[in-house]
Amino acid sequence: xxxxxxxxxxxxxxxxxxxxxxxxxxxxxxxxxxxxxxxxxxxxxxxxxxxxxxxxxxxxxxxxxxxxxxxxxxxxxxxxxxxxxxxxxxxxxxxxxxxxxxxxxxxxxxxxxxxxxxxxxxxxxxxxxxxxxxxxxxxxxxxxxxxxxxxxxxxxxxxxxxxxxxx
Numbered sequence: 616x617x618x619x620x621x622x623x624x625x626x627x628x629x630x631x632x633x634x635x636x637x638x639x640x641x642x643x644x645x646x647x648x649x650x651x652x653x654x655x656x657x658x659x660x661x662x663x664x665x666x667x668x669x670x671x672x673x674x675x676x677x678x679x680x681x682x683x684x685x686x687x688x689x690x691x692x693x694x695x696x697x698x699x700x701x702x703x704x705x706x707x708x709x710x711x712x713x714x715x716x717x718x719x720x721x722x723x724x725x726x727x728x729x730x731x732x733x734x735x736x737x738x739x740x741x742x743x744x745x746x747x748x749x750x751x752x753x754x755x756x757x758x759x760x761x762x763x764x765x766x767x768x769x770x771x772x773x774x775x776x777x778x779x780x781x782x
Contacts, residue, residue, distance in 0.1 A: 628695040629711050629744055630731035635698050638733060642689040645682050653678050692733060702782040709752045709777055711744050716776035717752075724775065727752070748772075 630638070653675055660672035701712025709715055714728045727748065728741045735743040742749045751761040752774070759774045 626695060627697060628692055628731065628733070629699055630696050630733060631712060632698055632700055634731050634734035635693070635696055638689055638693055638696075642686060642693065645686055645689075650679070650682050650686075653682065701780050704779045707756050707777065709755050709774070710779075711753075712779060714778050714780070715752055715774060717772040718775055720771045729753070 657672060657675035657679060660666075660669055660675055663669055663672070666672045699711050704710045704712050709729070711729055711731075714726060716724060716726050718724050726740055728739075729744050729749050729752065730741045732743045732745055735741055735746065744750070744753065747763050747765065751763045751772070755761060755774050757774050757777055760771055761774070762769055762771050
């Protein structure tokens with residue numbers, strides 16, 4: 616249960632090594648590159664005098680709050696991260712990191728790569744392991760059928776293929 620004023624605690628943030636690196640790189644860029652630039656801009660704006668009507672100062676402070684908020688979010692996600700290397704996954708069951716081929720009830724084939732929440736990108740067929748489709752596919756095998764409740768109604772998928780990336 617979330618407490619007012621405190622962000623929720625993140626548990627089980629499964630993530631691939633590439634996804635983890637992406638979050639670390641973003642945090643490093645914000646902390647070491649972007650934030651110092653904005654701090655200097657705010658400092659220069661503050662030297663101009665009256666801060667209450669100083670648009671550069673007000674905007675800079677707002678930008679700093681946004682960066683700090685994002686750094687806090689990234690810190691919580693990284694602290695809760697459990698890195699799972701898909702190249703070490705094996706077997707005939709769909710696990711985190713698997714690439715899964717499915718067919719829907721109308722015979723359309725789709726391929727999904729099951730990744731962490733921070734890595735999900737429907738445009739590249741990367742779905743979160745916590746998404747309805749991801750949850751339905753986990754621990755299934757080739758030949759299994761799954762039913763998934765979606766905003767557009769119930770869909771049925773047949774698992775056609777499963778593979779894990781090689782090292």
